[in-house]
Amino acid sequence: MYQEDVRHTTIPSEPRPGSAPSATGATGGVTATGLGKRYGDQWALRDLDLEVAPGTILGLLGHNGAGKTTAIRILTTLSDPTEGSARVAGIDVVTDPAKVRRRIGVAAQQATVDGLMSAHKNLVMVGRLHHLTRAEAHRRADSLLERLDLVDASDKLVKSFSGGMRRRLDLAASLVAEPEVLFLDEPTTGLDPRSRNDLWDMLRDLVSNGTTIILTTQYLEEADQLADDIVVLDHGRTVAHGTPDELKSQIGTDRIDVTVGTARELEAVARATEPFASNPATLDEQLLVASIPIVENTRLMEVMRALDAAGIDAVDLNRRQATLDDVFLTLTGEMPADADPDTPILEEVQP
Numbered sequence: 001m002y003q004e005d006v007r008h009t010t011i012p013s014e015p016r017p018g019s020a021p022s023a024t025g026a027t028g029g030v031t032a033t034g035l036g037k038r039y040g041d042q043w044a045l046r047d048l049d050l051e052v053a054p055g056t057i058l059g060l061l062g063h064n065g066a067g068k069t070t071a072i073r074i075l076t077t078l079s080d081p082t083e084g085s086a087r088v089a090g091i092d093v094v095t096d097p098a099k100v101r102r103r104i105g106v107a108a109q110q111a112t113v114d115g116l117m118s119a120h121k122n123l124v125m126v127g128r129l130h131h132l133t134r135a136e137a138h139r140r141a142d143s144l145l146e147r148l149d150l151v152d153a154s155d156k157l158v159k160s161f162s163g164g165m166r167r168r169l170d171l172a173a174s175l176v177a178e179p180e181v182l183f184l185d186e187p188t189t190g191l192d193p194r195s196r197n198d199l200w201d202m203l204r205d206l207v208s209n210g211t212t213i214i215l216t217t218q219y220l221e222e223a224d225q226l227a228d229d230i231v232v233l234d235h236g237r238t239v240a241h242g243t244p245d246e247l248k249s250q251i252g253t254d255r256i257d258v259t260v261g262t263a264r265e266l267e268a269v270a271r272a273t274e275p276f277a278s279n280p281a282t283l284d285e286q287l288l289v290a291s292i293p294i295v296e297n298t299r300l301m302e303v304m305r306a307l308d309a310a311g312i313d314a315v316d317l318n319r320r321q322a323t324l325d326d327v328f329l330t331l332t333g334e335m336p337a338d339a340d341p342d343t344p345i346l347e348e349v350q351p
Contacts, residue, residue, distance in 0.1 A: 028054035028055065028089055028180040028181060028210055028211065028212045029051075029052050029053050029054045029089070029090070029181075029212055030050055030052040030058070030075060030086070030087070030088050030089075030181060030212060030214060031050060031051055031052070031086065031087050032048055032049060032050040032071075032075070032084065032085070032086040032087075033049055033084055033085050033086070034047055034048070034049065034083060034084035034085070035047075035048040035049070035050075035071065035074060035081050035083070035084035035085070035086055036048070036081060036082050036083040036084050037067075037070050037073075037074060037079065037081055037082050038082040038083075043236050044067055044070040044236055045067040045070045045071055045074075045233075045236045046067075046236045046237050047084075047237060047238070048067070048071055048084070048231075048233075048237075048238060049238070050086075050231065052212055052214065052229070053212070054180075054210060054212050055207055055208075055209075055210045055211065055212060056207065056212060056213075056228040056229065057203070057207055057212075057213040057214075057215055057226050057227050057228050057229075058212075058213070058214045058215065058227060058228070058229050058230070058231065059215050059216075059217065059222075059223035059226065059227030059229070059230040059231070060072070060214060060215065060216045060230075060231055060233065061216070061217070061220070061223060061230060061231070061232045061233070061324075061328060062232060062233035062234060062332070063234065063332060065235075066233040066234050066235065066236065066332075067233045067235070067236040067237070068216045068233050069109075069185060069216065070236075071233070072183055072185055072214065072216065074086060074093065075088055075093060075183065075214065076088075076093075076100075076101075076104060076106050076183055077093050077097035077100050077101055080094055081093075081094070088100050088103070088104060088181055089103040089104070089180045089181050089212075091103065102130075103179060103180045103181060104179050104180070104181045104182070104183060105174035105175055105176075105177065105179035105181075105182045105183070106174055106182075106183045106185075107170055107171050107173075107174040107182075107183070107184050107185065107187050108170075108185050109185050109186055109189070112170060112173070113158050113166060113169050113170050113173055114158060115157065115158045115159035116157060116158075116159060117157065117158060118154065118155050118156060118157060118158065119145060119150055119153055119154045119155075119156065119158060119161075119169050119172075120141050120142075120145065120154040120155060122158060122169060122173060123137075123140065123141035123144060123145065123169075123172055123173060123176055124137045124138055124141050126173045126176045126177075127140050127141065127176045127177070130176060130177035132176070132177070137176070140176050140178075141154075141172075141176070144172040144175060144176065145172065147172075147198070147202055148168040148169070148171065148172050148195070148198065148199075148202075149168070149195065149198065150165065150168055150169060150172070153165060164191050164192060164195060167187075167188075167189065167191060168191070168195060168199075171184075171187055171199065175202075175206075178211075179211065180210075180211065180212065181211070181212045181213075181214070182206065182211055182212070182213045182214075183213075183214050184203075184213060184214070184215045184216070185216050186216055186217055186218055187199065187215070187217070188217070188219065188222060189218070196222075200222070200225060200226060203215075203226060204226070213226075215227065220323065220324035220325050220327075220328055221323075221324070223244065223324055224244045224323065224324045227243075227244060228243065229241070229242070229243060230242065230243070230244060230247060230324075232247070232327070232328065232331055232332070234331065234332045239331050239332065240327070240331050244324060247324065247327045248321075248322040248323070248324065248326070248327055249322075250327070251278075251279055251293050251322055251326055251327055251330045254293075254294050254296075254298075254319060254320070254321060254322065255291050255292060255293050255294065255319070255320055255321070255322055255326060256273070256276075256291075256292045256294055256298075256300065256303055256317060256318070256319050256320075257289050257290070257291050257292075257316075257317070257318045257319075257320065258273070258289065258290045258291075258292065258303075258307065258312075258314050258316075258317055259287075259288055259289050259314065259315040259316040259317075259318075260288050260289075260290070260312065260313075260314060260315060261288065261313065261315055262288070263285045263288060265288075265312055266283040266284075266285065266288070266290050267283070268310060268312055269281070269283075269290040269292075269307065269312055269314075270283065270290055270292070271310070272306045272307055272309070272310035272312060273290070273292045273294075273303060273306060273307070275306070276292065276294050276295060276298045276302065276303055276306070277292050277293060277294060277295070278293045278294060278295045279293045279330065281293075282326065282329050282330065288315075291326065293322065293326070293330075300317065300319050303317065304317060
């Protein structure tokens, strides 16, 4: 049935992904100006500006409810903005959404593959719906199944797949048409470390060939490894923007973690180490760790002496470089208990 429907459809002639810009100035990048989305009296997203160059990866970070999924919904034409504008591959997402959809790939938080079909047939179907020839659709399916380590399961019904296998197949489906711009909403959730590293390698290959990627992730290590640029959202607004190294440098390049025996000692650690701190300490009452961003040339022995003078019996001290986890905690703090999570990408699809 799928073959017959696709065989007799036509689409306007357009450049294939990766080709030269069209007469309309389309490129593989993403731009947004003053982008905002309001639901009733509540703003889910406000004043978002983006400038994502072709062939780069943007990491979009934030708590649940920060606005990142709302931004992705707008950029993938699944929701209209309340204010502002956005262009994906040079095309306005509001005035020409159909043309945008032909140039993008989307892997949402929830897998969208058909459980009653095999993995191979799922990918061939997606390829044919993207107007690939039958031979090209089969070639792409075979290539992606091999790349994502699904060859042994290619002829099995997807409903028998584990969650991680479904996730990999859904990612493969988003790549069948070799999109100019790829949107990945927490793409490695549920993947084992080997599959995650394989996916990272694939994304790097795509970017080296000119694909633009916008990535949301809960794994800050992932953003650190992959993203050329990062936007941190909090309560719908941008609170930080820069490369991973730029963001880490804002909170101090080195940190000292002090582990104590009881939660009440954490405040004492923060006070004792104030002379060495470049920014306020982060206190984790569950792990009983105070993380202190330190000024340049601070010696660990000096910190140990200060703790000893304050009568603090530290269980452990560790000096390390700042991570994106530190950036995230410093910029966003604790999540309010009444915050609403983002709406999943594929819900409430607007015409």
